Amino acid sequence: MKAFAELLDRLLYTPSRNGKLTLMCNYFRTTPDPDRGYALAALTDGLPHAFPIRRIIIELAENRFDPELYGLSRDYVGDTAETLSLMWPQPADLGHPPRLAEIVERLKYIGRHQQSAELAAWLDRLDATGRWALLKFLSGAPRVGVSARLARLAVARTFGRDVSEIEELWHGLTPPFLPLFSWLEGRTGLPEKSATPVFRPLMLAHPLEDAEWDALEVSDFAVEWKWDGIRVQYSGRGGVTRLFSRTGDDVGGAFPDMIEGAAFDAVLDGELLVVRDGEVAPFGDLQQRLNRKGVARAMMEKYPAHVRLYDALELEAEDLRSLPFVERRERLERWHREKGPRRTDVSEQLSPASKDDLRALWQGARHGGIEGLMLKRRASPYLAGRPKGHWYKWKRAALTADCVLMYAQRGAGKRSSFYSDYTFGVWADGESGLGLVPCGKAYSGFTDEELKELDRFVRQNTTERFGPVRAVEPRLVLEVAFDAIQKSGRHKAGLAMRFPRISRIRWDKPAAEADTLEHLLKIAE
Amino acid sequence: MPAMPAFETWLRPDNKGLYCVPGDFYIDPHAAVPRAIITHGHSDHARPGNEAVLATEETIDIMRLRLGEFAGGQLQAMAYGESLSLGDVTVRLVPAGHILGSAQLVIDYRGVRAVISGDYKRHADPTCLPFEPVTCDLFITEATFGLPVFRHEPDRAEIGKLLASLADFPERTHQIGVYSLGKCQRLIALLRQAGYDRPIWLHGALRSLTDYYASRGIAMGEVPDVMAATNTLAGEIVLSPPSAIGDRWSRRLAEPLASFASGWMRIRGRARQRGVELPLVISDHADWPELLDTIRETGAEEIWVTHGREEALVHAAEAMGLKARALALVGREDEPE
Numbered sequence: 005m006k007a008f009a010e011l012l013d014r015l016l017y018t019p020s021r022n023g024k025l026t027l028m029c030n031y032f033r034t035t036p037d038p039d040r041g042y043a044l045a046a047l048t049d050g051l052p053h054a055f056p057i058r059r060i061i062i063e064l065a066e067n068r069f070d071p072e073l074y075g076l077s078r079d080y081v082g083d084t085a086e087t088l089s090l091m092w093p094q095p096a097d098l099g100h101p102p103r104l105a106e107i108v109e110r111l112k113y114i115g116r117h118q119q120s121a122e123l124a125a126w127l128d129r130l131d132a133t134g135r136w137a138l139l140k141f142l143s144g145a146p147r148v149g150v151s152a153r154l155a156r157l158a159v160a161r162t163f164g165r166d167v168s169e170i171e172e173l174w175h176g177l178t179p180p181f182l183p184l185f186s187w188l189e190g191r192t193g194l195p196e197k198s199a200t201p202v203f204r205p206l207m208l209a210h211p212l213e214d215a216e217w218d219a220l221e222v223s224d225f226a227v228e229w230k231w232d233g234i235r236v237q238y239s240g241r242g243g244v245t246r247l248f249s250r251t252g253d254d255v256g257g258a259f260p261d262m263i264e265g266a267a268f269d270a271v272l273d274g275e276l277l278v279v280r281d282g283e284v285a286p287f288g289d290l291q292q293r294l295n296r297k298g299v300a301r302a303m304m305e306k307y308p309a310h311v312r313l314y315d316a317l318e319l320e321a322e323d324l325r326s327l328p329f330v331e332r333r334e335r336l337e338r339w340h341r342e343k344g345p346r347r348t349d350v351s352e353q354l355s356p357a358s359k360d361d362l363r364a365l366w367q368g369a370r371h372g373g374i375e376g377l378m379l380k381r382r383a384s385p386y387l388a389g390r391p392k393g394h395w396y397k398w399k400r401a402a403l404t405a406d407c408v409l410m411y412a413q414r415g416a417g418k419r420s421s422f423y424s425d426y427t428f429g430v431w432a433d434g435e436s437g438l439g440l441v442p443c444g445k446a447y448s449g450f451t452d453e454e455l456k457e458l459d460r461f462v463r464q465n466t467t468e469r470f471g472p473v474r475a476v477e478p479r480l481v482l483e484v485a486f487d488a489i490q491k492s493g494r495h496k497a498g499l500a501m502r503f504p505r506i507s508r509i510r511w512d513k514p515a516a517e518a519d520t521l522e523h524l525l526k527i528a529e
Numbered sequence: 530m531p532a533m534p535a536f537e538t539w540l541r542p543d544n545k546g547l548y549c550v551p552g553d554f555y556i557d558p559h560a561a562v563p564r565a566i567i568t569h570g571h572s573d574h575a576r577p578g579n580e581a582v583l584a585t586e587e588t589i590d591i592m593r594l595r596l597g598e599f600a601g602g603q604l605q606a607m608a609y610g611e612s613l614s615l616g617d618v619t620v621r622l623v624p625a626g627h628i629l630g631s632a633q634l635v636i637d638y639r640g641v642r643a644v645i646s647g648d649y650k651r652h653a654d655p656t657c658l659p660f661e662p663v664t665c666d667l668f669i670t671e672a673t674f675g676l677p678v679f680r681h682e683p684d685r686a687e688i689g690k691l692l693a694s695l696a697d698f699p700e701r702t703h704q705i706g707v708y709s710l711g712k713c714q715r716l717i718a719l720l721r722q723a724g725y726d727r728p729i730w731l732h733g734a735l736r737s738l739t740d741y742y743a744s745r746g747i748a749m750g751e752v753p754d755v756m757a758a759t760n761t762l763a764g765e766i767v768l769s770p771p772s773a774i775g776d777r778w779s780r781r782l783a784e785p786l787a788s789f790a791s792g793w794m795r796i797r798g799r800a801r802q803r804g805v806e807l808p809l810v811i812s813d814h815a816d817w818p819e820l821l822d823t824i825r826e827t828g829a830e831e832i833w834v835t836h837g838r839e840e841a842l843v844h845a846a847e848a849m850g851l852k853a854r855a856l857a858l859v860g861r862e863d864e865p866e
Contacts, residue, residue: 014694016797017806026697069677070848076841077678082798090678090795132682132795418784420775420804471802 005130007035008043008104009137015148019416024150028158039104041180044159048152050144051179053111057142060120061088085143089135092127101129105180107138153251163188168205168388171252175202201239203252204271204317205388209378209395216396222362225379226329227354230397231312232287232375232488233277238311240268258299259309266345271318274348277373279310284373288490288500311348313340317386325386332386369400375487376400402485403527404507405430406518408440409480412462413473415447422455423462423474426506428482430497432521440478441521443497449485449505458509481510481518489528499524533641536667536831540643542856547645551617551638556645566620568647569631570595570710583607585622587630587745591710594737609658625649626660627813628711629742635663643667644827650812651819652681655718656747668829672837673814674792681792681816687809688723694786694807699764702782703807706771706789709735711813713768714742716790717749720766730755730762732769755781775804792816821845
């Protein structure tokens with residue numbers, strides 16, 4: 005528990021991805037089984053247990069502490085679990101701290117009436133960091149800024165493997181992952197694949213660059229729309245259906261409409277969308293359904309899920325990955341006519357006769373649900389990762405708006421001394437006349453040299469400070485590029501931009517000439 | 530035997546600070562006064578412009594270093610344990626364990642004794658004499674960390690965390706925010722104790738006091754100026770004032786890893802708010818158990834709490850059956866360390 009507690013503690017404070025990877029690699033390298041496996045579970049899918057941590061924490065705090073001192077402390081710290089971990093009296097001699105595995109094993113057997121006493125006994129054997137980590141662990145997601153993907157990447161890197169190898173095995177494995185670590189350390193062979201659906205690493209595309217466009221032979225490529233949703237792998241086997249994200253996370257929980265009553269035997273590659281009456285809805289509609297553990301009927305009716313299929317990796321237990329793309333497509337279409345799961349269709353193939361045709365298609369791609377074009381080499385097999393020379397994505401041209409810089413925040417890591425995160429706004433009529441309404445945030449798109457200039461501008465034009473954030477004199481116009489813009493109730497401006505980034509700094513342009521909210525609402529989908 | 534005078538009749542907080550009536554002096558006054566006794570050299574206790582100042586020799590040296598000609602009119606040094614009569618009272622300075630030269634003030638008046646703690650701690654500190662508990666009737670204590678959530682970890686564990694991070698991230702400069710008087714030198718001494726013998730690089734603002742500590746025989750080892758470095762100091766320890774963290778000054782360093790040595794680092798929200806990547810809970814103030822233990826050890830029946838989180842400490846003292854009140858003293862920083 006000590007090593008795990010230190011890991012969580014350091015991860016919480018370390019902002020950079022590489023820093024987090026280093027810390028996790030050191031942990032997986034030096035921590036024995038089965039503890040590291042349980043730690044991996046905690047950092048990825050969580051460990052299923054029914055420990056009513058909130059209730060127990062409150063119970064312990066009320067029974068053990070002077071209510072006045074607890075109240076003052078709780079108000080000061082701002083977090084109940086942290087307050088308990090800090091206030092907990094620490095014996096002079098902690099004895100042996102419990103191992104993570106010991107806690108996990110014991111959790112399976114604790115009766116309802118022992119829960120509080122059992123937790124107290126563990127807390128007595130831990131230091132402040134250990135107590136905090138235990139409470140965090142018991143409350144489910146540790147929230148230390150590590151995605152499941154990053155944790156798996158750390159495991160892969162620790163043992164010099166490719167993360168796709170681990171992703172492919174992942175859904176057949178359970179904590180504490182002994183066969184996985186044993187294989188990684190070369191003690192045994194590959195863990196057995198399971199009878200239920202497993203994830204197959206996805207094939208990804210490169211952006212189409214000028215040189216590739218110049219060399220492109222239209223007849224070598226299959227062309228289709230790049231739909232603006234979430235790339236998924238829709239997978240069925242043995243009566244079980246799964247929906248995986250492109251990094252192999254099981255996202256089916258948020259989309260029961262894609263899971264319940266769906267039974268097929270295939271591994272399919274497609275785009276998860278919200279589709280109403282055959283019309284693809286804007287990305288924001290899909291966003292309403294993301295990152296939810298459960299989902300209400302009404303949500304499913306209002307935002308019906310759909311998978312538009314691009315490709316097939318397996319059909320009826322036959323692995324198709326080595327076949328050329330056109331052949332896989334043909335097999336997919338044939339299979340789908342007979343056995344296609346409901347709420348799916350096969351993405352349309354476009355047939356430009358020439359490069360001019362192709363360019364015209366790209367220019368016309370302004371429909372809400374379309375992000376651009378996909379160009380796939382007809383002869384390419386299905387290859388994991390992002391192989392060169394096979395698939396290209398050709399995103400439609402970005403939209404831009406002239407916005408005014410309003411707030412700036414310092415970045416992290418290499419950028420910690422630079423104001424590098426910018427909140428910008430546009431003009432709108434408000435109660436007190438024309439004013440700026442924030443409409444987005446961007447932290448990319450500029451060169452190192454431009455960053456220095458922006459940083460200098462922020463420091464010289466600060467009007468107010470709120471912790472790491474500075475408000476600036478509204479006088480610098482930023483040309484902001486974004487892939488799409490749509491109405492949104494979540495933001496003050498009533499708009500949400502996709503992938504906003506700084507495309508140009510308009511040192512020359514007076515702030516009064518920046519765009520208006522009215523204009524943005526007009527171009528919003 | 531005449532009745533014992535109530536403490537309030539002869540020790541009074543007013544708008545300049547805490548005033549001792551029968552001795553005619555202030556303790557750590559907030560504004561300039563004719564006669565002041567100063568417990569230690571931190572700027573919220575040792576202010577400029579007093580006509581006459583009484584303090585330990587080290588505190589007077591530190592005031593001269595920091596305040597120059599404004600350190601005071603007449604500066605009188607007093608050794609720990611030495612007694613001096615001032616008006617109708619006798620005073621004595623006793624080590625407080627806070628920083629070099631820090632003292633508690635013991636005042637005897639008509640058979641009763643008041644002790645003013647100044648700032649203090651009970652953790653061992655290689656840079657100053659340890660706190661010496663003095664039996665008294667009235668104990669006036671600080672309460673910077675006066676909440677039960679504050680318990681400072683053993684220094685060795687915190688130094689261990691720092692050394693582990695250096696091993697994990699040898700490509701990054703470890704920039705540690707420290708207060709220039711006390712924390713800076715203590716951290717250096719703790720690192721030396723742990724066997725760290727590489728140079729420890731200093732921001733210019735830490736130079737004069739660190740040299741002063743060294744001149745008083747406290748071994749600092751090699752402590753060069755960051756400005757004299759010929760590279761970006763990857764994998765090295767740099768000490769700077771907290772304000773230089775994330776400041777343009779830090780751009781000369783190799784992807785600086787921001788650390789901060791302070792008792793406040795015990796609270797995660799606080800550490801994260803400051804953008805600290807490596808919080809080190811190292812404090813020069815008493816933590817909660819130390820505050821309670823010290824109150825008990827003095828045997829005082831009455832407790833006054835000067836600054837910090839008074840409410841909880843007053844509550845806890847009352848729960849111990851003592852008479853307790855908060856002194857709302859002006860001019861103390863909310864977060865002195």
